[in-house]
Amino acid sequence: MSNDTQFTLANLIKQQIRQNPRQRITFAEFMEMALYHPELGYYSSRAGNLGKEGDFFTSVHLGADFGEMIANQLLEMWEILQRPANFTLVEIGAGQGLLALDILKYLQAKHEDCFAATKYTIIEQSPKLQREQQQRLQGWSVTWCDLGEIPENSLVGCIFSNELVDALPVHQFAIASGEVQEIFVSVRENPGVKGGFEFVEVMDDPSTPELVNYLQSFGFDISNFPDGYRSEINLAARDWLGNVSRCLQQGYVITIDYGYPGHRYYNPRRTTGTLQCYFRHQRHNNPYINVGYQDITSHVNFTALEKWGEQYQLQTLGFTQQALFLMALGLGDRLVQLPYTNLPTMEVLQRRDYLQQLIDPMGLGGFGVLIQGKNVPNQLPTGLKQPSNP
Numbered sequence: 001m002s003n004d005t006q007f008t009l010a011n012l013i014k015q016q017i018r019q020n021p022r023q024r025i026t027f028a029e030f031m032e033m034a035l036y037h038p039e040l041g042y043y044s045s046r047a048g049n050l051g052k053e054g055d056f057f058t059s060v061h062l063g064a065d066f067g068e069m070i071a072n073q074l075l076e077m078w079e080i081l082q083r084p085a086n087f088t089l090v091e092i093g094a095g096q097g098l099l100a101l102d103i104l105k106y107l108q109a110k111h112e113d114c115f116a117a118t119k120y121t122i123i124e125q126s127p128k129l130q131r132e133q134q135q136r137l138q139g140w141s142v143t144w145c146d147l148g149e150i151p152e153n154s155l156v157g158c159i160f161s162n163e164l165v166d167a168l169p170v171h172q173f174a175i176a177s178g179e180v181q182e183i184f185v186s187v188r189e190n191p192g193v194k195g196g197f198e199f200v201e202v203m204d205d206p207s208t209p210e211l212v213n214y215l216q217s218f219g220f221d222i223s224n225f226p227d228g229y230r231s232e233i234n235l236a237a238r239d240w241l242g243n244v245s246r247c248l249q250q251g252y253v254i255t256i257d258y259g260y261p262g263h264r265y266y267n268p269r270r271t272t273g274t275l276q277c278y279f280r281h282q283r284h285n286n287p288y289i290n291v292g293y294q295d296i297t298s299h300v301n302f303t304a305l306e307k308w309g310e311q312y313q314l315q316t317l318g319f320t321q322q323a324l325f326l327m328a329l330g331l332g333d334r335l336v337q338l339p340y341t342n343l344p345t346m347e348v349l350q351r352r353d354y355l356q357q358l359i360d361p362m363g364l365g366g367f368g369v370l371i372q373g374k375n376v377p378n379q380l381p382t383g384l385k386q387p388s389n390p
């Protein structure tokens, strides 16, 4: 893609701002366009850039083990639900389709009865990634649709995602003179910069009372936040979770992502929020450069997902770290058995490295795993069982 195209997306956002009577848009609107504009957003146009060669990689890029251990968790859920003849797996935000392929291959090879009952559906916002998924999953029985198309209370199964919620557009706020102010995005002409303009932040009263309501509903006393404190609020996650629950008649929701419980997320000492951008494996915090060329994410407040879930009849079954989740699902045994496989030495070393990355507490192992259930029997999924909680 040429630089001209890059400036086209920035120009489109500029136009949107100029059309607004107040010459500004919310940060959530900016992030929505930067990531999901149907032709020029990061996920629409630069989708090929996920993975080891791209801007960032996720657990699914570290071999098939991650998907296989998740498949084992899904298999157990199928058994807990008394082996339903139609067991629907819905993956939301499936990226390049790697996790889907690993899960389906494993179930077909090792658990044919569960595989025969499984209906795999993908919900994917990016048309380009959807095409890539369709190519990768050719020959497998997978369907694609919008979440809104799934009829109410129609599914028995599991709805799951890996690094989806961190990619939903967030509002940003800051504390000024003890009050919550929203951070909006505006433009300033500047002949000294490429393109002749730059995006600038302006603060004003929030565009919606939901921002203050959100902080109050989690019991945060705004007066504890120092002036200049800033952070993010993911209201889109609430609507997403409501929609997810609406589809489920009986089953589970597994959400894997980086994030914290609310009290850590909104710790008054974390004064600069959690917003991060990824550009060619470099992490920085300026969302106003490389527009359409870089990923923008913010950590997930898992307490919010738990609380909203309960409002939508999703019971929190447990929250754990990815390292503990995968260890409970047999990652330790996989490490021990590695030297006894017939793989060439270099492959053994690479797989060991990948398995260790999946549980590295400073990296992917520190991710959160939340499992919620709707109308499910009272049995803890194995991924949530810890040595002290068998």
Ligand SMILES: C[S@@+](CC[C@H](N)C(=O)[O-])C[C@H]1O[C@@H](n2cnc3c(N)ncnc32)[C@H](O)[C@@H]1O
Binding pocket: 043, 050, 058, 059, 060, 092, 093, 094, 095, 096, 123, 124, 125, 126, 129, 161, 162, 163, 164, 167, 168
């Ligand atoms: C960070 S990527 C993660 C991809 C993949 N799950 C992985 O682990 O590699 C986020 C994915 O979510 C998709 N996405 C974002 N918002 C979405 C939404 N509202 N509905 C469906 N997919 C969405 C993106 O297009 C992309 O495929």
